[in-house]
Amino acid sequence: MPIQEKENISTAVLTCETGGLPPGSLQIKNVSKAFPNVQALNNVSLDIKAGEILAFVGENGAGKSTLLKIINGDYQLDSGELILDGQPVKFANPYEAHAAGIRVIYQEPEIIPGVDVAENIWVGELPKKFGFIDRQKMNQVVKDNLEEYGFASVVPAHLMGDQLSAAQRQLVEIMRALKSDVKVLALDEPTSSLSDEEVDRLFTLVRKLRDNGIAIIYVSHRINEILKLCDRVAILRDGELITIRPASELSEMEIVHLMVGRELSDVFVRNRVSSGKEMLRVENLHSRWHKDISFHIKTGEVVGFAGLVGAGRTELAKVLFGEYQKNRGKIFLDGEEITVRNSNDAITKGIGFSPEDRKREGLILIRSVLENVSMVIIKKLSRFGFVNRTKERLQAVKFVDRLDVRTPSLEQEVGKLSGGNQQKVVLARWLAAQPKLLILDEPTRGIDVGAKAEIYKLIDQLANSGLAIMFISSELPEILGLSDRIYVMQNGHITGELSGEEATEEKILKLAMAEDLSDTKIAEPRINETEPSE
Amino acid sequence: MTTDVKMFSSEHGKSRKNFISRFFDFIGTDNLSLMIALFLLILFVTVFSSWVGLSGGNRFFTWQNLMNSLAQAIVIVGLLALGETVVALAGAMDISVGSIASCGSVVSTSVLVGTGAIGSLGIFPQNSTFWAIVAGVLIGMIAGFINGFIVTKLHVNATVATLGTMAAFAGAAFLLAPDGKPIGVVTQQSFTWLAQGRLWQDSAIPAMNGSKWTGIPVLTVILVVVAIIMHVLMRYTTFGRNVYAIGGNATAARLAGINITSMRIRMFMISGAISGLAGVLLASRTTSGNPINGQGLEMQAITAVYLGGASTNGGKGTIFGTIMAVLIVGVLNNGMNLLGFNTFVQKVALGMLLVAAVAISQYRIIQSEKARKKVEK
Numbered sequence: 001m002p003i004q005e006k007e008n009i010s011t012a013v014l015t016c017e018t019g020g021l022p023p024g025s026l027q028i029k030n031v032s033k034a035f036p037n038v039q040a041l042n043n044v045s046l047d048i049k050a051g052e053i054l055a056f057v058g059e060n061g062a063g064k065s066t067l068l069k070i071i072n073g074d075y076q077l078d079s080g081e082l083i084l085d086g087q088p089v090k091f092a093n094p095y096e097a098h099a100a101g102i103r104v105i106y107q108e109p110e111i112i113p114g115v116d117v118a119e120n121i122w123v124g125e126l127p128k129k130f131g132f133i134d135r136q137k138m139n140q141v142v143k144d145n146l147e148e149y150g151f152a153s154v155v156p157a158h159l160m161g162d163q164l165s166a167a168q169r170q171l172v173e174i175m176r177a178l179k180s181d182v183k184v185l186a187l188d189e190p191t192s193s194l195s196d197e198e199v200d201r202l203f204t205l206v207r208k209l210r211d212n213g214i215a216i217i218y219v220s221h222r223i224n225e226i227l228k229l230c231d232r233v234a235i236l237r238d239g240e241l242i243t244i245r246p247a248s249e250l251s252e253m254e255i256v257h258l259m260v261g262r263e264l265s266d267v268f269v270r271n272r273v274s275s276g277k278e279m280l281r282v283e284n285l286h287s288r289w290h291k292d293i294s295f296h297i298k299t300g301e302v303v304g305f306a307g308l309v310g311a312g313r314t315e316l317a318k319v320l321f322g323e324y325q326k327n328r329g330k331i332f333l334d335g336e337e338i339t340v341r342n343s344n345d346a347i348t349k350g351i352g353f354s355p356e357d358r359k360r361e362g363l364i365l366i367r368s369v370l371e372n373v374s375m376v377i378i379k380k381l382s383r384f385g386f387v388n389r390t391k392e393r394l395q396a397v398k399f400v401d402r403l404d405v406r407t408p409s410l411e412q413e414v415g416k417l418s419g420g421n422q423q424k425v426v427l428a429r430w431l432a433a434q435p436k437l438l439i440l441d442e443p444t445r446g447i448d449v450g451a452k453a454e455i456y457k458l459i460d461q462l463a464n465s466g467l468a469i470m471f472i473s474s475e476l477p478e479i480l481g482l483s484d485r486i487y488v489m490q491n492g493h494i495t496g497e498l499s500g501e502e503a504t505e506e507k508i509l510k511l512a513m514a515e516d517l518s519d520t521k522i523a524e525p526r527i528n529e530t531e532p533s534e
Numbered sequence: 535m536t537t538d539v540k541m542f543s544s545e546h547g548k549s550r551k552n553f554i555s556r557f558f559d560f561i562g563t564d565n566l567s568l569m570i571a572l573f574l575l576i577l578f579v580t581v582f583s584s585w586v587g588l589s590g591g592n593r594f595f596t597w598q599n600l601m602n603s604l605a606q607a608i609v610i611v612g613l614l615a616l617g618e619t620v621v622a623l624a625g626a627m628d629i630s631v632g633s634i635a636s637c638g639s640v641v642s643t644s645v646l647v648g649t650g651a652i653g654s655l656g657i658f659p660q661n662s663t664f665w666a667i668v669a670g671v672l673i674g675m676i677a678g679f680i681n682g683f684i685v686t687k688l689h690v691n692a693t694v695a696t697l698g699t700m701a702a703f704a705g706a707a708f709l710l711a712p713d714g715k716p717i718g719v720v721t722q723q724s725f726t727w728l729a730q731g732r733l734w735q736d737s738a739i740p741a742m743n744g745s746k747w748t749g750i751p752v753l754t755v756i757l758v759v760v761a762i763i764m765h766v767l768m769r770y771t772t773f774g775r776n777v778y779a780i781g782g783n784a785t786a787a788r789l790a791g792i793n794i795t796s797m798r799i800r801m802f803m804i805s806g807a808i809s810g811l812a813g814v815l816l817a818s819r820t821t822s823g824n825p826i827n828g829q830g831l832e833m834q835a836i837t838a839v840y841l842g843g844a845s846t847n848g849g850k851g852t853i854f855g856t857i858m859a860v861l862i863v864g865v866l867n868n869g870m871n872l873l874g875f876n877t878f879v880q881k882v883a884l885g886m887l888l889v890a891a892v893a894i895s896q897y898r899i900i901q902s903e904k905a906r907k908k909v910e911k
Binding site: 321342343344347348355360361363364366367375376378385386389413415 | 770771772773775776778779782783785786787788789790791792793845849850902
């Protein structure tokens with residue numbers, strides 16, 4: 001079915017090219033972009049007409065952000081072209097895109113904390129008079145603009161950058177864009193941190209801008225909002241454009257179905273026998289990011305954690321691993337209540353954690369496979385501080401073999417291995433440590449399909465050998481294919497628990513994107529996040 | 535697949551390599567280029583210099599020059615560089631080592647003769663070379679602890695923190711000396727023996743270019759012993775492993791359970807202790823505990839560390855490389871002395887060498903990043 005639809009689109013695009021688009025429209029023609037091991041965009045063609053609101057929807061990794069970044073000049077396309085106003089354009093960086101009239105407003109706008117709203121809006125192009133900043137003009141223009149769009153009461157021009165709420169930051173960023181002559185305006189998840197009232201205000205603004213003839217791209221996970229606001233919907237999946245249709249022809253279920261689209265292939269193995277006793281139990285955990293989280297994982301069980309980016313899953317893993325602090329709640333491991341002060345503590349108590357970003361948080365890229373594998377167990381392999389190098393090699397070889405890490409030697413720098421093999425090195429490290437609970441955060445991110453299948457097989461084997469596995473992933477097929485049970489998180493809550501049998505992608509997505517179930521909202525979960533010092 | 539696995543195990547479980555390849559594994563390719571650089575430098579000093587009309591190069595290969603000038607000249611900078619290497623491998627920089635050496639000089643001599651702020655306390659017995667050394671090393675360790683505390687607990691960038699303590703320790707050295715004046719120790723013969731003594735004087739080693747064998751300086755032996763200890767520490771202990779891990783990626787190291795705070799404090803203490811020892815030897819060599827003894831030495835030490843292949847980001851480098859670089863700096867200075875360049879020219883050359891060393895280090899980082907990216911594609 002998807003193939004048929006794709007043919008429809010290409011003919012549709014052809015007619016668009018011949019039929020004239022209103023001035024100020026942006027055409028995207030046959031755009032492709034590849035990253036190491038991933039084809040992020042594959043021959044995508046669509047056009048954004050001046051005076052319409054076009055939605056981009058898709059799962060995490062479908063290619064929406066990549067497309068936005070290409071439009072904004074953050075990324076260079078591998079092939080294809082962008083046509084603005086009938087002229088082919090090329091942007092080497094975001095400044096060139098701004099100059100051409102394209103503005104992308106990301107989820108977390110860059111706001112300078114120490115200056116006021118007016119200056120934030122004018123930043124980079126401060127009006128000058130005799131070489132000094134023309135404050136009067138600056139304030140007047142900002143005030144006029146805010147009044148014109150009805151936001152004068154919402155964003156007082158004299159507020160300082162660090163006094164602004166998430167919604168106000170968003171508006172400042174939009175005002176920045178409007179100050180210059182903008183033709184195409186893209187909004188990336190603009191409502192994720194807004195209250196209902198603020199969302200309504202934003203919608204009014206966006207509609208007004210559309211009526212003024214601006215082409216608007218609207219990226220969101222909230223499908224009901226999209227149906228309410230947008231004129232057309234473009235659905236992306238695995239870097240390809242699946243379909244582009246008027247919003248009036250689509251229902252919420254249909255969109256979810258098109259986003260998900262694929263059948264589960266047989267890359268997922270499940271040889272494991274039933275699960276055993278309870279290994280991890282979390283009761284009413286509260287933290288800066290979480291509200292009332294309760295769940296459990298048994299030995300021999302793979303428990304999936306699904307949710308959108310920013311739902312608080314990685315933060316949950318880091319709370320369990322002692323990187324972040326919990327405020328309240330209890331954690332039981334193997335029947336005993338534990339408090340985990342830091343990662344060393346977590347490791348001693350039997351928790352292993354393979355982080356989401358293996359290059360930044362997982363591996364010492366410039367050191368050898370051997371050193372990376374033996375890092376956690378190095379103390380056990382030592383006497384009086386001296387490493388028993390024979391034992392170390394034997395251990396490393398054992399796990400490197402077991403995971404089939406393909407490396408020319410144990411001395412090879414880890415950074416020179418492929419992504420899949422790097423991931424296996426991280427896993428080898430944790431297997432060597434023999435934990436009771438293993439937390440895997442996006443273990444297959446950025447690795448090729450073959451390596452993914454191997455990792456899936458390994459996860460199954462590990463569970464079979466009696467490990468309790470907490471499996472965080474943003475890829476629904478692998479969550480469904482591997483998990484015995486699935487918890488779905490949204491905005492710091494667990495919004496649902498599904499058994500492996502009853503779970504479907506539609507059910508998970510519904511839970512992950514559900515409107516807030518409780519009135520209490522965790523504000524700005526990812527803004528101003530400070531990591532503990534190293 | 536099973537056959538693959540077996541092949542892999544036999545290949546890596548027990549390596550049966552021949553002597554030459556094991557030798558190169560030990561040295562490493564980076565260090566090989568340093569050896570070549572040293573060789574070329576010596577060749578220039580001894581042979582090429584005469585072609586461009588400079589004289590004096592023929593005096594390089596004499597026991598008098600090698601053992602009296604070169605072997606002694608490299609010791610102090612060599613020791614400081616060894617301590618500095620540990621800090622650099624963890625991705626930080628300690629520029630207070632010269633000032634710590636000054637403190638070590640003053641404290642050890644003040645304990646020895648019982649004057650000054652610390653010597654008059656009477657904690658350590660007077661006239662004992664052993665306790666003088668202990669006091670010098672101890673004050674270095676304390677200074678290192680202060681550095682580590684500022685970096686880890688007050689979260690000050692290591693370079694800035696040690697820039698501050700460089701000034702503070704330099705001042706402290708004067709405060710610790712009686713009225714800020716140098717402490718003379720000419721009469722303390724067992725103490726001055728540290729710098730002036732010779733070992734294996736009676737060995738039947740033939741003369742070289744007409745200059746007789748007069749033994750190896752005790753100083754040089756101390757450097758060699760400390761270098762071996764540091765080599766073992768960095769290569770064969772968990773401490774060494776953790777230093778490399780922190781320098782390679784501090785976040786990953788922390789998530790692998792390494793206590794970064796305690797590691798950082800310990801490595802600054804090691805750097806401080808060795809600097810303190812260097813200060814003791816400086817006092818012995820100059821026969822005086824002079825508060826200005828260590829001034830400016832950090833510059834040469836840092837040059838040697840980066841020239842020796844330590845990455846400016848940390849995580850890469852070896853003790854062996856640092857020692858090779860110390861030799862290069864030593865031969866450069868020594869050769870320029872022999873060839874009759876004055877000290878100002880030497881300073882310019884040393885400064886340029888530091889910049890060149892860091893440029894080479896950066897070049898290596900860029901190259902290895904490129905290689906990594908290639909593999910990914």
